[in-house]
Amino acid sequence: MPFSKPIRAVTLDLDDTLWPIYPTIIRAETLLHVWLAEHAPATAQAHTISDLRRLREQLGAERPDLAHDLSALRRESIRRALLVSGEDPALAEPAFDHFFAERQRVELYEDARPALARIAARLPVVALSNGNADLRTIGLDYHFVAAVSAREFGVGKPDAAIFLHACERAGFAPDEVLHVGDDPHLDVLGAQAAGQPAAWVDRGLHRAPEGFAPQLRVTDMAQLADRLGV
Numbered sequence: 001m002p003f004s005k006p007i008r009a010v011t012l013d014l015d016d017t018l019w020p021i022y023p024t025i026i027r028a029e030t031l032l033h034v035w036l037a038e039h040a041p042a043t044a045q046a047h048t049i050s051d052l053r054r055l056r057e058q059l060g061a062e063r064p065d066l067a068h069d070l071s072a073l074r075r076e077s078i079r080r081a082l083l084v085s086g087e088d089p090a091l092a093e094p095a096f097d098h099f100f101a102e103r104q105r106v107e108l109y110e111d112a113r114p115a116l117a118r119i120a121a122r123l124p125v126v127a128l129s130n131g132n133a134d135l136r137t138i139g140l141d142y143h144f145v146a147a148v149s150a151r152e153f154g155v156g157k158p159d160a161a162i163f164l165h166a167c168e169r170a171g172f173a174p175d176e177v178l179h180v181g182d183d184p185h186l187d188v189l190g191a192q193a194a195g196q197p198a199a200w201v202d203r204g205l206h207r208a209p210e211g212f213a214p215q216l217r218v219t220d221m222a223q224l225a226d227r228l229g230v
């Protein structure tokens with residue numbers, strides 16, 4: 001094992017590690033637009049799906065105070081679109097709820113569920129995400145001893161503080177808690193800076209940066225479970 005100490009717990013990224021997030025968001029944005037066409041037609045007519053996405057990105061740049069809270073950013077961007085279209089900004093709530101429900105309808109990678117079950121049967125697993133997945137709605141919460149999100153914690157990965165908090169929730173020191181994730185910067189480098197060993201789940205979405213040295217590199221969760229010997 002390439003670890004300085006035995007692994008006693010796991011912190012686990014969600015989006016793009018257990019399921020692909022891009023198709024989920026595209027579907028949720030499409031359904032949001034359909035909902036707006038019905039309930040706020042002027043807003044839907046004045047904004048394409050891409051316009052709404054741009055609005056959200058713009059808001060993210062303008063409001064660093066909301067950067068860790070994707071739900072708040074999404075809700076506020078819908079509110080703005082309603083306002084500039086002369087429609088009731090209060091519709092942002094039900095519109096967001098509609099988006100959010102669809103955002104939870106993720107399709108897990110084939111390897112994810114069985115591998116997560118293997119790992120969670122042997123080691124405490126803490127979810128650690130910058131996104132707004134709801135593990136209970138998705139039906140995976142029973143595999144996790146805790147879930148830490150940037151939204152609730154107030155700051156996201158790669159900040160060391162959120163990794164240290166997740167290790168505390170796992171009940172072990174950072175050098176005994178393996179962080180697992182797909183993003184070289186947010187997950188691997190972030191965890192390593194917090195003193196955790198890191199496993200990179202390379203699903204082919206990111207290029208490894210110069211000098212990148214995860215303690216483990218796997219291409220899916222099944223390989224990870226194998227390498228952990230669980």
Ligand SMILES: [Mg+2]
Pocket residue numbers: 013014015016017181182183
């Ligand atoms: Mg991810």
